Amino acid sequence: MTRLFVNGMASISPQPENIFNTGLPETFNENILPALDQDYKSIIKPMTLRRMSQGVKMALFCSKRALLEAESDKPDAILVGTGQGCMQDTEKFMENMLVSEEGLLSPTSFIQSTHNTVAGQIALDLNCNGPNMTFTQNSVSFESALLDAMLQITDEDFNNILVGGVDETSKEITGFQKLDGQIKEEKINNLHLFRSKTTGTIISEAAAFFILGKHKTPKSYAEMLDVEIFNAIDISDLNSSVLSFLNRNGLTVSEIDAVILGKNGDLRFDLYYDKIQKGLFSDICQIGFKHLVGENNAVSSYAFWLASKILKEQTVPEIFKLNTINCTKPGFILIYNQYLGRNHGLTLLRSI
Structure with a gap:
């Protein structure tokens, strides 16, 4: 590809x-x-x-x-x-x-x-x-x-x-x-x-x-590896969906350096994020952004901007962190976003 x-x-x-x-x-x-x-x-x-x-x-x-x-x-x-x-x-x-x-x-x-x-x-x-x-x-x-x-x-x-x-x-x-x-x-x-x-x-x-x-330049920020969207995911199937996405890219959870989550403070649907925060990604750097830029139907593009910036600068500003785990020299970043429990998106980027 x-x-x-x-x-x-x-x-x-x-x-x-x-x-x-x-x-x-x-x-x-x-x-x-x-x-x-x-x-x-x-x-x-x-x-x-x-x-x-x-x-x-x-x-x-x-x-x-x-x-x-x-x-x-x-x-x-x-x-x-x-x-x-x-x-x-x-x-x-x-x-x-x-x-x-x-x-x-x-x-x-x-x-x-x-x-x-x-x-x-x-x-x-x-x-x-x-x-x-x-x-x-x-x-x-x-x-x-x-x-x-x-x-x-x-x-x-x-x-x-x-x-x-x-x-x-x-x-x-x-x-x-x-x-x-x-x-x-x-x-x-x-x-x-x-x-x-x-x-x-x-x-x-x-x-x-x-x-x-298609060509890397001296000004390149990151490489986009893959994207997948789901109309609906049962919360019990969330882990398997994420693992399947990583597997098709030849990766395991331990190889992901940071995960950017679309957590937005809605009690009804933050359960999706809570599940992987406390489970799959409990031992890696967790990043949020909607407390800063809010929610809208295209806000995952800001997450993509943030991931690219982190991979270029090789640092995660404290204002974005959801936990206390440090992320030094990040290589792979996964973005996970959903809204109202529907339309789930996974995006994978890596440093260059």
Whole structure:
């Protein structure tokens, strides 16, 4: 199988990118976390920027920064994972429809509300005519994009593929997630998320994009080895599913140096993480991230960014640790994420 290297990357989230070096997090006492504002005008034309929703801005900004880091003009393909798409434009169109009493409306917001708007806008800006795909498989949308990248890179004409995940919040629709218990009822400090013993979590917006190439470069962060997604896993079968995934990559649990877990403080579904924290991975470094960046359908792309950064820097900042086990010179990192007990994703990376 063709090897895949992370040759450039960028992220936007409720935390600054330099949190990896400073260990100083942003704190929030609310349950819907905004992404930190960026100097978008530095690499996106102001006139173009005015018409973009938050998700499109974040995705395009990260894409261009990742390309700059990889020293690539444009990718051979664009693959984007987004669980909820451009909610702000969806909300805008629906509000206008109500105000106009279902009269004639400008179609702009409707056109820009589709999930594939993000990938389309990136392609237009980069003048990229290669394959352009959007994956909307809820919380495994990003993993689905990674799987497609593994297939696409086997094409001998493809050297670099842009892969990313993005989800945004909106003023009204995001709040609806309180109705079915996805968002916690009580206000909570994000740094205390894992102490919570209630249902729901904290929701956020974020984006992370990567240049995946078949050739290693001096700037490469890590190598992506494998990805697997499951629609459902019974908690009693979780260990065997993880072991099977490792086995097909010729690895045992003892060879994994760190595991990044999508634990999010939801009493109902953190049981999955608790099981492997206390069992399979009790003796290795455990890493969390949702107490810092919150939960959304594309947040596993942040975990991928974090794993790549750890493998490049060969260190794990204390702010991300879930236990006290040190991780010196990490070689293999496993990412495990699920949401609401469904859509489980496993991703494996190694140092280079």
